[in-house]
Amino acid sequence: xxxxxxxxxxxxxxxxxxxxxxxxxxxxxxxxxxxxxxxxxxxxxxxxxxxxxxxxxxxxxxxxxxxxxxxxxxxxxxxxxxxxxxxxxxxxxxxxxxxxxxxxxxxxxxxxxxxxxxxxxxxxxxxxxxxxxxxxxxxxxxxxxxxxxxxxxxxxxxxxxxxxxxxxxxxxxxxxxxxxxxxxxxxxxxxxxxxxxxxxxxxxxxxxxxxxxxxxxxxxxxxxxxxxxxxxxxxxxxxxxxxxxxxxxxxxxxxxxxxxxxxxxxxxxxxxxxxxxxxxxxxxxxxxxxxxxxxxxxxxxxxxxxxxxxxxxxxxxxxxxxxxxxxxxxxxxxxxxxxxxxxxxxxxxxxxxxxxxxxxxxxx
Numbered sequence: 576x577x578x579x580x581x582x583x584x585x586x587x588x589x590x591x592x593x594x595x596x597x598x599x600x601x602x603x604x605x606x607x608x609x610x611x612x613x614x615x616x617x618x619x620x621x622x623x624x625x626x627x628x629x630x631x632x633x634x635x636x637x638x639x640x641x642x643x644x645x646x647x648x649x650x651x652x653x654x655x656x657x658x659x660x661x662x663x664x665x666x667x668x669x670x671x672x673x674x675x676x677x678x679x680x681x682x683x684x685x686x687x688x689x690x691x692x693x694x695x696x697x698x699x700x701x702x703x704x705x706x707x708x709x710x711x712x713x714x715x716x717x718x719x720x721x722x723x724x725x726x727x728x729x730x731x732x733x734x735x736x737x738x739x740x741x742x743x744x745x746x747x748x749x750x751x752x753x754x755x756x757x758x759x760x761x762x763x764x765x766x767x768x769x770x771x772x773x774x775x776x777x778x779x780x781x782x783x784x785x786x787x788x789x790x791x792x793x794x795x796x797x798x799x800x801x802x803x804x805x806x807x808x809x810x811x812x813x814x815x816x817x818x819x820x821x822x823x824x825x826x827x828x829x830x831x832x833x834x835x836x837x838x839x840x841x842x843x844x845x846x847x848x849x850x851x852x853x854x855x856x857x858x859x860x861x862x863x864x865x866x867x868x869x870x871x872x873x874x875x876x877x878x879x880x881x882x883x884x885x886x887x888x889x890x891x892x893x894x895x896x897x898x899x900x901x902x903x904x905x906x907x908x909x910x911x912x913x914x915x916x917x918x919x920x921x922x923x924x925x926x927x928x929x930x931x932x933x934x935x936x937x938x939x
Contacts, residue, residue, distance in 0.1 A: 596664060628681070643813050650718050699802065701852055702852045709858070715785040731816055749894045795807055823874075845923055881913065
């Protein structure tokens with residue numbers, strides 16, 4: 576039996592493909608991409624049409640996850656240009672995924688003439704990612720977000736993240752708390768403000784939106800020639816949330832001058848030019864944001880960065896069970912970069928607000 580590079584039986588994928596409504600006959604199956612959650616394969620048929628088949632991780636409730644994915648894709652196709660989202664290929668009996676004793680599988684049309692960047696090569700790349708995620712937010716502005724399931728409950732409930740932090744700190748299973756007293760003190764000093772977004776969500780001050788929750792550049796398909804966004808991909812973490820979650824996580828990831836696990840914290844700075852570029856694109860592509868949402872964009876950046884740092888520090892104290900590490904202390908390094916970036920935002924707080932206010936007045 577021919578096997579794929581990752582050891583997955585070739586025949587299994589070949590057999591699974593027969594359950595989906597594909598054009599022509601299957602002629603090849605190859606591993607595709609470098610995702611860490613799902614196993615992904617490229618299929619090619621006798622018609623020349625190509626597909627992406629994924630064997631889904633069992634970390635989620637697949638039925639709820641696929642109901643979310645299918646609902647969002649269907650809505651965009653019915654209300655906007657169908658090419659502005661992925662095309663989900665259904666099984667021959669009309670289901671969004673196939674389940675058997677080996678696992679769960681889904682298929683998308685492969686988007687030809689597209690590319691994925693792992694990191695922004697230019698400021699323009701970062702701007703185009705803002706256009707992509709802002710457009711995604713805008714297209715789903717009238718979607719009933721409350722009808723979606725939460726594949727990860729309390730994902731951006733920062734108050735609950737602090738609850739978990741306190742419980743982990745109390746247990747201190749690895750005896751590491753004494754080594755990170757400075758980081759713990761910083762986390763505790765930010766606790767009251769950290770709950771701002773959750774309190775505003777609960778009170779209805781910020782509207783419930785459909786959020787992507789993984790707004791990195793590599794989740795945008797770009798046109799190979801123009802570099803402009805085609806569509807947003809990886810909808811597995813789509814759920815109800817706040818627009819500032821997606822905006823803030825993009826700033827956290829893309830406007831920092833250093834790698835996420837940089838040990839030399841002097842290299843961790845907030846690039847205000849990149850902050851401006853992303854904010855401009857997001858506001859241009861998402862004109863339906865409320866005045867309150869716009870005013871809270873800097874807070875979204877700060878709290879998403881802080882929350883991520885708290886999660887890294889919690890995992891370090893707990894023994895590195897959640898985030899994969901490739902070297903000793905990597906989660907602590909990650910936490911420290913996030914906390915330094917929070918401090919950078921605090922140092923440039925007035926400038927961040929001025930940039931947002933200026934751009935909003937000009938664009939809107």
